[in-house]
Amino acid sequence: MDAARAGALAVMFKALGDPVRLRLLSMIASVPSGEICVCDLSGAFPLTGPTISHHLRILREAGLVGSSRRGTWVYYRPVPAALTALAAALDPPGRPVTVTS
Numbered sequence: 001m002d003a004a005r006a007g008a009l010a011v012m013f014k015a016l017g018d019p020v021r022l023r024l025l026s027m028i029a030s031v032p033s034g035e036i037c038v039c040d041l042s043g044a045f046p047l048t049g050p051t052i053s054h055h056l057r058i059l060r061e062a063g064l065v066g067s068s069r070r071g072t073w074v075y076y077r078p079v080p081a082a083l084t085a086l087a088a089a090l091d092p093p094g095r096p097v098t099v100t101s
Helices: 003-015 019-030 038-042 049-061 080-090
Strands: 065-070 073-078
Touching (some): 003 049, 019 038, 019 073, 038 049, 038 073, 073 080
Antiparallel strands (some): 065 073
16 A cells, blocks of 8 residues: 555544544445435434534545535535445455354
């Protein structure tokens, strides 16, 4: 892995180092419609709106999620290429696959 790739991945992994951000990304990535309103994310945490927005900003700046504003609400969607890059870094090619039950 070259230094540039390691740096980019480190930013993403650092963003996921917080349990709230990890849960937010999990929620965003698992929604069937492909995107979710911040209004639907906020209720899942005992945190203020500005705190949730702060965590979402970090995920966005790390390139893990994208967003679009519709009226007063912001909708978030995962960035598939970023999730693929994280998965590839955790599962290097040539490693034997072990299935556990």
